[in-house]
Amino acid sequence: MTTTTRGFSGRRRARPEGNRVPPGQFVTDDFPVLSAGPTPRTPLEKWTLALQDGGSLAGRWTWEEFQSLPQTEITVDIHCVTKWSKLGTKWKGVTIDHLIEAAGLDEPPEPYLMAYCDGGYTTNLPVEDLIGGKGMVATHYDGEPLEPEHGGPARLLVPHLYFWKSAKWVRRLRFMEHDEPGFWESLGYHIYGDPWREQRYDGD
Amino acid sequence: MTATEAALRPPAGAGGRRLAWRPAEVVERMAETRRATTLVLDVPGWPGHLAGQHVDVRLTAEDGYQAQRSYSIASPPKAPRLALTVERLEGGEVSPWLAGEARPGDRFELRGPIGGYFTWSVAMSRPLMLVAGGSGVVPLMAMLRHRAASGDAGRAVHARLLYSARAVADIIYHQELQRLSVEPGGPEINLTLTRERPPDGWQGFDRRIDAPTLAAAGVAPEMDPDVYVCGPTPMVEAVANALVGLGYEPARIRTERFGPTGEG
Structure with missing residues (x-):
């Protein structure tokens, strides 16, 4: 049952990008910021990225080492659970495929992954949503180093899921045997977060 | 997560049940400032909320077109009615209707409460x-x-x-x-x-x-x-x-x- 609202017509909807915008979203040209707390600022000389398999360290890169890994550029649409979508965003970073390869692993050791970030944020993802070019650790946005407010120096980028899965200030990726909820996922948000199925909240 | 924070987790959404869209009827409208309006709403079956949480509002045009936005809840947890205070944003799609057009008796939909972190008790x-x-x-x-x-x-x-x-x-x-x-x-x-x-x-x-x-x-x-x-x-x-x-x-x-x- 849908309630029609008297006097509401809405914005003109014949947008050429219409089929690129998931249900319930609107397109913005801004780049809004959403964070649960203060923006952490880790100096590059102290920054490392770790890849963890169970209790053991599978890989660890300093900022300099990370820059020497194969770099990939992609242009993608992003969708935030707070309803904005931003089309054609340009990113550069290291794909999860390349990270796994650089760690000397033939294949991902477990089916799930938890991302850990400066500031204490976490988010969970199925590994199959990260490999095959679907996910990266991004360090550049629109040709420039990623700004701290947007997750710099490095954030996860998984554009086909709601943007809270693209964790800012990422520092450690831990493979897990079983799926576990991260920060927002344990606070009422959807465990998976597919914008095309409008999986915003638990139970959607 | 501490025990207190665990106790503050949102009541809805926690059991894997979908947060349902609920009809909301405007009961009262109060101008707060030049651009901000408070709408007092009757929302049958509202499950309650924590201070700091928000709702998703969905407006539906006669031709079926819908637009959604999020708005913070202004009323405290045990208030008899849910209240939203909305600021009209120039060029906005939903806020001009809520802050400008909505009158007692008007109806739209909302679902919530949403947000289990920016909450206080x-x-x-x-x-x-x-x-x-x-x-x-x-x-x-x-x-x-x-x-x-x-x-x-x-x-x-x-x-x-x-x-x-x-x-x-x-x-x-x-x-x-x-x-x-x-x-x-x-x-x-x-x-x-x-x-x-x-x-x-x-x-x-x-x-x-x-x-x-x-x-x-x-x-x-x-x-x-x-x-x-x-x-x-x-x-x-x-x-x-x-x-x-x-x-x-x-x-x-x-x-x-x-x-x-x-x-x-």
């Missing part, structure tokens, strides 16, 4: 420090109303609000804030104006909220307060950075930021 008991910019005061007002409705338990929580508005006429809940501040055990309210020269006799500040303003009007970091900051992104960034610089524990600072301008 008197049970948290640490001193409470609130920092608001513009209509970012709305979820913080739900916290102050919850505190005021909690009797001795509320009065036992030391509370301060620092609220930045462009001009006196843009201060949402101005009279209610003044009334709360003079009640026995009421919160300390500090206002600051950023775009207008303060009128004669102005007791507040007249600058953007910066480190000196926070040092003067905040709860001292040594008192280990729970800090909530809500407002436009640049303001929240500046305040949160200044708070960390002043020695506040980053994990105790909770932020909520507005989306882009003109998109509400």
Whole structure:
């Protein structure tokens, strides 16, 4: 049952990008910021990225080492659970495929992954949503180093899921045997977060 | 997660049940400022909420076109009616209808409550420090109303609000804030104006909220307060950075930021 609202017509909807915008979203040209707390600022000389398999360290890169890994550029649409979508965003970073390869692993050791970030944020993802070019650790946005407010120096980028899965200030990726909820996922948000199925909240 | 925080988890959505869209009917409309309006709503079956949470609002045009946006809840947890305070954003799609068009008897849909982190309850008991910019005061007002409705338990929580508005006429809940501040055990309210020269006799500040303003009007970091900051992104960034610089524990600072301008 849908309630029609008297006097509401809405914005003109014949947008050429219409089929690129998931249900319930609107397109913005801004780049809004959403964070649960203060923006952490880790100096590059102290920054490392770790890849963890169970209790053991599978890989660890300093900022300099990370820059020497194969770099990939992609242009993608992003969708935030707070309803904005931003089309054609340009990113550069290291794909999860390349990270796994650089760690000397033939294949991902477990089916799930938890991302850990400066500031204490976490988010969970199925590994199959990260490999095959679907996910990266991004360090550049629109040709420039990623700004701290947007997750710099490095954030996860998984554009086909709601943007809270693209964790800012990422520092450690831990493979897990079983799926576990991260920060927002344990606070009422959807465990998976597919914008095309409008999986915003638990139970959607 | 501490036991208290676990207890503050949102009641809805937690059991894997979908947050249902519910019909909401406007019962009362109150102009707060030139651009902000409070809508008091009748929402049958509303499951209750925590101070600081928000709802998703969905408007449906006659041809079936729909638009969704999120709005903070202004009413405290046990209020008989749900209240939203909406600021009209120029060029916005949903806020002009809510803040301008909606009249008693009008109906739309909402679902919630949403957001299990930017929430506060008197049970948290640490001193409470609130920092608001513009209509970012709305979820913080739900916290102050919850505190005021909690009797001795509320009065036992030391509370301060620092609220930045462009001009006196843009201060949402101005009279209610003044009334709360003079009640026995009421919160300390500090206002600051950023775009207008303060009128004669102005007791507040007249600058953007910066480190000196926070040092003067905040709860001292040594008192280990729970800090909530809500407002436009640049303001929240500046305040949160200044708070960390002043020695506040980053994990105790909770932020909520507005989306882009003109998109509400």
